[in-house]
Amino acid sequence: MAGGSFTFVMVKAYAQEHIYKHPWERVTSASWRKFADPENKRTLSHILEVDTLNRKLDTLSGKLYTTRALTIHAPGPWFVRKVIGQDICHCVESTVVDAQSKSMQLTTRNVSLQKFIEVEEKIRYDPHPDNPTGWTICRQETSIRIKPLSALASMAEKVEQRCAERFMQNSVKGREVMERICKYLEAESSGMAL
């Protein structure tokens, strides 16, 4: 960012919002279950492995910190494959859940392929201001940065476009899965309340 030199930063950022008509407790519970449920694994088949690397509970503040490792199948078009040479991407997801203030924030970043690309996805779940006990608002921001001077830089636009399309598709699938789990948890809890 030095004055006098032209720094071309290739970043694309996308933001999405979604309202779940379920309480925050149920929606965040669903988020934890998203990748593990066998039926949902077929929908989210791009997620190959999810492992918890670390976790910490602050028993005074009611904050839960978790780090997870995600292995994702991310096939690119042939011209990307030629450059990158692999279809698998490893990511780290860091999560903070504040049970007192009822907020959950996840940040996922790639740890492999960093020579070429930096992807960061942030998701927040908060009670919806219009209906804090009944609804949850999910805000998602994704940024894609192709590393300048990397072998991908010359096809940055194409790669970004493909990434963006893929993320949109995965977001839709993710929401489908979340809604399904929320309905299941809702049925489960009303069954128990007999």
Next chain:
Amino acid sequence: MGAASKRDKKNSSTSTSPCAHLRSAYHNCFNQWYSEKFVKGQWDKEECVSEWQKYRDCLSEHLDDKHLSRFLEAEAAFGSVFQEGKENPVENSSK
């Protein structure tokens, strides 16, 4: 070229991870604790400790190749969400 065979490779319903069972046990315990206690205000006690211990010992043992050390380095580099005094699942990353 069969698209079907590509799908089969991706969609293995059984994980190839050697720690898969311990992982499931921990995740099931965690999910239950999260929904029934944590979000309902009971955060005063650490739970699922033995499930976590067994699972992470398995990870330390099996995920010792390029992957675990890379994940942990990345976590440190990202300025981990953890404050000081974080537990590290691997005392020494075995090379």
